[in-house]
Amino acid sequence: MIKNDSYWWYITLSADDGQEEVLFSIADISGSIGTELQELPSGGVKLRAYYRSSEDLHYWKAKLLDAMKEWSNIKIDDFGKIENQPWNVASEEAFPPLPVGKSMVVLAPWHKGTEPEGLIPLYINPGSAFGTGYHESTQIVLELMEDFVKPGMTTADIGTGSGILTICAIKLGADKSYARDIDPAVIEEVNKNFELNGLDPTKIDIATGDLLVGFRHKVDLLTANILLEPLTTMVGQVPKVIGREGMAIFSGMLLTERDIFVEALEKAKMVIVKEHTKGDWWGVAAKAAS
Secondary structure (H helix, E strand, C coil): CCCCCCEEEEEEEEECCCCHHHHHHHHHHCCCCEEEEEECCCCCEEEEEEEECCCCHHHHHHHHHHHCCCCCCCEEEEEEEEECCCHHHHHHHHCCCEEECCCEEEECHHHCCCCCCCCEEEECCCCCCCCCCCCHHHHHHHHHHHHHCCCCCEEEEECCCCCHHHHHHHHCCCCEEEEEECCCCHHHHHHHHHHHCCCCHHHEEEEECCCCCCCCCCCCEEEEECCHHHHHHHHHHHHHHHCCCCEEEEEEEEHHHHHHHHHHHHHCCEEEEEEEEECCEEEEEEEECC
């Protein structure tokens, strides 16, 4: 489909007071390129989420409905088309530099040159795809990667989105990284983010792929920041990719979904090495059982 940014789609969600962060998370996971929050005088909140017109409205509604299925009280109020506006200018203040973990900072491209001294910069265009670094599930993986990425490693990121986890792996010393995403439309944006970060393209193998279907490589570390359902679908194949000594980091799950995924790990004969939570979100580093 030819990309056309002369207009955007919008979808408006309504929820109860106090659910603002949930709304922002749902919008981020579903691929929104920006949001506007409105608090209602009568109580409750509304969030208008904007989406690229490179896909039809039905596509974005389906992604949104999947992301919001855990919250029965959150509803779609309306949807439609809006003519393009200078969004990047309007959104600059919404994406300040964000320190993550002990050693990294996530920056939008307009902040390049203002990096805090001593931190590894991860440059991401916030409108590119899921995984800007501003979402808690992405931060969970980045912080776990600080503990487990070692120089010279080979890594894989499944469901790469914006490419931020591949960028992190290379900047932490990985020699080779495989990036896969089911959506071919993200490849161009991911490559732009790799170029923005000055990465050596010979170290990265990026391609479309449905989870680990057809993935024939062995890696030291695998990351996947997606949703519970695809994670449980994929986890049984992970041990053969990482081997006995490798590690996998999974995120994109709510803390309330922990027990379901722990059971899936046990069925896949994997053991938990470290768990991490931020807000309502949960992630885990695991390896193959001895």
